[in-house]
Amino acid sequence: MLLYDHKAIEAKWQKYWATNKTFKASNTSGKPKFYALDMFPYPSGAGLHVGHPLGYIASDIVSRYKRHKGFNVLHPMGYDSFGLPAEQYAIQTGQHPAATTKTNIEGGTDKSGNKIAGYRNQMDRIGFSFDWDREVRTSSPDYYKYTQEIFIMLFNSWYDKDLDKAQPISLLESRFRESGTNNINAATDEDLRQFTAAEWSAFTDKEQQEILLDYRLTFLADTEVNWCPGLGTVLANDEIVNGVSERGGHPVVRKKMRQWMMRISAFAERLLTGLEGLDWAESIKEIQRNWIGKSVGAMVSFQLDDHKIDVFTTRPDTIYGVTFMTLAPEHELVDQITTAAQKDAVETYKKATAARSERERMADVKTISGVFTGAYARHPLSGEQVPVWIGDYVLAGYGTGAVMAVPCGDERDHAFANYFAGQDGMPVIKNIFEGVDISEEAYTPKDKTPLSNSDFLNGMSYQTGAMAAAIEKLEEVGSGKGKTNYRLRDAVFSRQRYWGEPFPVYYKDGLPQMIDREHLPIALPEVDEYLPTEDGAPPLGRATTWSWCTQENKVVSNDDDRDCVYPLELNTMPGWAGSSWYMFRYMDANNENEMFSAEAQEYWNNVDLYIGGSEHATGHLLYSRFWVKLLHDLGKVTVEEPFQKMINQGMILGESAFVNRLSIKFKFDFELKLGLFEKMDKDKSIAIKFSQEGNLNTRFAVSDGKGFFPDHDYEKEIENAILENLDGDNSNLFSFDKYDVKNVVFNYNEVKIHTDVSLVDNYNNLNVEAFKEWRPDYAATEFITAEDGTFKVSREVEKMSKSKYNVVSPDDICDQFGADTLRLYEMFLGPLEQAKPWNTAGITGVYGFMKKLWKLYHNDAGFSVSDEKASPDSMKTLHKTIKKVQDDIENFSFNTSVSSFMIAVNELTAQKCNSREVLEPLAVLVSPYAPHIAEELWSLLGHNESISEAPFPVFDEKHLVESSKTYPISFNGKMKFTLDLPVDVSKEDLEKLVLDNEKVQQQLEGKQIRKTIIVPGKIVNFVVG
RNA sequence: GCUCGAGUGGUGGAAUUGGUAGACACGUUGGACUUAAAAUCCAAUGGGUAGUAAUGCCCGUACGGGUUCAAGUCCCGUCUCGAGUACCA
Structure with missing residues (x-):
């Protein structure tokens, strides 16, 4: 009988699919459409590991299933190929990031001579049904010219809050001409200057440009940014984890710099409400909601001499509970209001706060600190004197950087008031909650507790309109108004790096000018080094041909001194620029005239199924929603949301293997009795005393991590080792007895050393010889084995990473078991969304299933399928499997499908079923999961066409009915x-x-x-x- | 601290709207085949207990309560783990 030969079968069908372009998607079709998208990978030098394909396999199963169900399926793949690792590699080796990127995608050899398989080749081996004709690479000029175009679109837009949409900037200009800032309700930073139509006309062109810049959706601003000296660039908030950079873990400091910003805050409310209609995991929506951080409340002004202190509060109803105010130490009014008596104390406190890093401040939230400024502000309603403090629990970056402190209703204010109770400037806490004891802690619930000591608010509560009443009153007296605040900050869009999209921007009189879209792309220039310049400019500052000629409309040499030549922008765009719109480019990937045609977008609409990791919740997923809303407002796309349904696959973790090394420190004193030399006269012996410390870290490795075999006589061995140490090559001249070794102190410690997982078998046995070859520094180590002679490693689950030697490549699995087995096994591991460690222990079960499946269609002589009617039992097996698999795919429960296949094959084997009536539909059922074997069986069954479009078997209940x-x-x-x-x-x-x-x-x-x-x-x- | 999610055999994990807990697979044990190994096939496998056996009985889904004829599933409380977030006024 013909054996199941996965290598031949898989190579054959992968070639067939490529040659016949089996999975080419058409933009015109009478079929319903289905767009299944994976988050495209960054092509790293480490290559694809078994974690990458998990999501791709799932989306591929759905794509293939949908094709069987009669859908026109768009299932593309590409590369997010701009990014830091290629640039860091370039800095180290001088190799152009474009070259590294190409090798990582297409395969080849890296600078150090390592063979790189290439993402594309690795993916091809797994048998994905991608339409490769639509591949995109964000670092390709053909692609990023449109990323640049979208930047220009942002620059040429402003946000009209009345219409709640982005509008062309030309509209704003004409409104300024007609009526100045009157009736303009735009999303901008606070407090822009107001002017009349006449004033506008009187402004110079430059002044007008500067004003418009404040309204644009992408704008230049001097802001506090997160500067990462280690990477030499600024970072966005989502690129910082625990105060250090997400990539590389470098420290981050605050620094004021002029940067391109994206006015994502204008879209905050729409980004929030838009979540409701999305079929996403609730946890991801919750992360985005928290990130957007909407809070409804009021702005309240407190008068202090000529100054006005604005605060934001979510509890204007507690206004009569204000006991004091607190400003952030960085607040601009601090210096102006501080009294002479408090000046020194305030200065000292400000210095102390400034010296603390962001990280320290985050780590240490329990310590209460602050200082009284000596000043008093006037309560807007009661007119009472309210002392003003500064304290670092108030953040300069949120709200107005000042709070009205209501200790009876806020924990932090309560703690602050208690801490400074009795000091000058700290009054007794005002209690405005009727019948509530606030001596121990603040009363925070927003419930029906009536207010007291609150003038007109007495008797009302949060739930019975006190909030609205307070706001109304504040507006009436002109000291406040209702306001909604968002935590979402505008995004920094400049990076001081080389390997990113250049801005289509040149500077004229210090003002940014956009290059016309017809002259795009503005391609990355060549530089001699990928480092900042001597004077701290970004790497593009090294380019010698990096100026814009407005006459020729092209990039020219910096030496060109004509009047029409202007300097180009030196920053590049951040990593999320290219990935914010790629889902639309796939719809019309080869369009050379526009980013995509309106017809293509209208046909494919948006992504029906998006699969990727949940780690992009606050980055990519938020930014791309923002850009899509902009494209929608400008009439470029018909949808408001890019990803209708999303599934977040869990991370596949590595199982690191460790050799447990016994780290032994020893310490001893000894006397060397020189007189004990054989030849010497005993009487003339001189004793010299020594004291020695040392360690024998690489000497012993112990199996299994279960302690270091207490029976083993280490001390004897160590003594021998000491002896060797002392004697060197002259051991024959000495014997241990000739030393008077005293006070030996041993200190044992077990240390775990990562070992390459490929040197370990499924039973955790280490190939010791291979290990010694891999780590020659352990060649002399004694490996103390278990009784049966095996040496076991200990295991730990960690993220898969090159540095932990726990990366498993799908290529090895494909070689040994085949792509179909890999696909089934990855699905069989457990629910898609769950994180799980990679462990090949169970793969033989899946491989066994593949062989049994093959056997079902074969007898001893070869392929054998009969045309006889199938037994009712077999029909029942088939139809219950059809139902199960169909339901499972619709519910993304792929692991249970695999077991139902196993059950079906076990049952059919027991029934000795070899009837075409059952086996033909079975091949189609299996096809989304194990496409290669399905194609082969389909062809053996006598079909000349690919199985990919064969109709999915129709479930018929009648086969399941029983008496x-x-x-x-x-x-x-x-x-x-x-x-x-x-x-x-x-x-x-x-x-x-x-x-x-x-x-x-x-x-x-x-x-x-x-x-x-x-x-x-x-x-x-x-x-x- | 807050928000969300999860705790099921030796292991990965199944279990429709509450209705036979442990599907499927791994591992383990025993057996067949083989000179032997691998491969393959067969059987057993949650724990305890009684019995020569057929077969019973008891306990079992993190822990403690509750609702129900019936709870892994619903409700209340506790513990543990994971993820996100963090002085957001």
Whole structure:
């Protein structure tokens, strides 16, 4: 019989698919469309590991299933190929990032001579049904010219809050011409200057440009940014984790710099409400909601001499509870309001705060600190004097950097007031909650507790309109208004790096000018080094041909001194620029005239299924939603949301392997009795005393990590080792007895050393010889094995990473078991969304299934399928599998499908089924999961076309109908035995049948039936007693 | 601290709207085949307990309660783990 030869089968069909372009998607089709997208990978030098394909396999199963179901499927793949690692590699080796990137995608050899398989080749081996004709690479000028175009679109837009959409900037200009800033409700930073139409006309062109810049959706601003000296660039908030850079873990400091910003805050409310209609995991939506951080409240002004201190509060109803105010130490009014008496104390405190890093401040939130400024502000309603403090629990970056402190209703204010109780400037806490004791802690619930000591608010509560009443009153007296605040900050869009999209921007009189879209792309210039310049400019500052000629409309040499030549922008765009719109480019990937045609976008609409990791929740997923909303407002796309449904696959973790090394430190004193040399005269011996410390870290490796074999006589061995140490090559001249070794102190410690997982088998046995070859520094180490002579490693689950030597490549699995087995096994591991460690222990079970499946279509002579009718049992097996697999794919429960395939094949094998009536549909069922074997079987079954478009078998209930059902019979809820009972009888007859049964009678003997529960088709339960 | 999610055999994990807990697979044990190994096939496999056996009985889904004829599933409380977030006024 022909054996299952995965290598031949898989190579054959991968070639067939490529040659015939089997999975080419058409933009015109009478079929319904389905767009399945994976988050495209960054092509790193480490290559694809078994974690990458997990999501790709899932989306591929859905794509193939949808094709069987008659959909026109778009299933593309590409590369997010701009990014830091290639640039860091370039800095180290001088190799152009473009070259590294190409090698990492297409395969080749890296600078150090390592063979790189290439992402594309690795993916091809897994048999994905991608339409490779639509591949995109964000670092390709053909692609990024459109990323540059979108930047220009942002520059040429402003946000009209009245219409709640982005509008062309030309519209704003004409409104300024007609009526100045009157009736303009734009999303901008606070407090822009107001002007009339006449004033606008009187402004110079430059002044007008500067004003417009404040309204644009991308704008230049001097802001506090996160500067990462280690990477030499600024970072966005989502690129910082725990105060250090996400990539590389370098420290980050605050620094004021002029940067391109993206006014994502204008879209905050739409980004928030848009979440409701999305079919995403609730956890991801929650992360985005928290990130956007909407809070509804009011702005309240407190007068202090000529100054006005604005605060934001979510509890304007507690306004009469204001006991003091706190400003952030960085608040601009601090210096102006501080009294002479408090000046020194305030200065000292400000210095101390400034010296603390962001990280320290984050880590240490419990310590209370602050200083009284000596100043008093006027309460806007009661007119009372309110002392003003500064304290670092108030953040300069949120709200207005000042708070009205209501200790009775806020924990932090309460703690602050208590801490400084009795000091000058700290009054007794005002309690405005009727019948609530606030001596121990603040009262924070937003409930019906009535207010007191609150003038007109007395008797009202948060839930009965106190909030609205307070805001109304504040507006009436002109000291406040209702306001909604968002935590979402505008995004920094400049990076001081080389390997990113250049801005289509040149500077004229210090003002940024956009280059016309017809002259795009502005391609990355060549530089001699990928480092900042001597004077701290970004790497593009090294380019010698990096100026814009407005006459020729092209990039020219910096030496060109004509008047029409201007300097180009030196920053590049961040990593998320290219990935924010790529889902649309796939729709029309080869369009050379526009980013995509309106027809293509209207046909494909948006992504029906997006699969990727949840780590992009606050980065990519938020930014791309923002850009899509902009493209929508400008009429470029018909949808408001890019990804309708999203599944987040769990990370596949590596199982690191460790050799447990015994780290032994020793310390001893000894006397070297020189007189003990054989030749010497005993009487003339001189004793010299030594004291020695040392360690023998690489000397012993111990199996299994279960302690270091206490029976083993280490001390003897160590003594020997000491001896060797002392004697060197002259050991024959000495013997240990000739040393008087005293006070030996040993200090044992187990140390884990990462070992390459490929040197370890499924039973955790280490190939010691291979290990010694891999780590020559351990060649002399004694490996102390278990009794059976094996050396076991200990295991730990960690993220897969090159540095932990726990990376498993899918290539090895494809070689050994085949792509179909890999695909099935990755799905079989568990629910898609769950994180799980990679472990190949169970793969033989899946491989065994593949062989059994193959065998079902073969006998000893070869391929054998009969045209006889299948048995009812086999039809039942087939149809219950059809139903299960169909339901599973619709619910993304891929792991259970695999087990239902196994059940089906086990059953059909037992039934000796070889009927075409069953085996032909079975091949189609399996095809989304294991496409290569399915194609082969399909072709053996006599089909000339690919199986990919064969219709999915239709489930027919009639094959599952049975005349009897096995009922569990329980007594007091406990199942005792089962009975086969007919299905088509009434409840009463069923009860009679059961009661007539002998076993039932036995159970009921001597007992009384209190109640009988019969659920037809489910269960029979007697309550007895 | 807050928000969200999760705790099921030796292991990965199944279990429709509450209705036979442990599907499927790994591992383990025993057996067949083989000179032997691998491969393949067969059987057993949650724990305890009684019995020569057939077969019973008891306990079991992190822990403690509750609702129900019936709870892994619903409700209340506790513990543990994971993820996100963090002085957001």
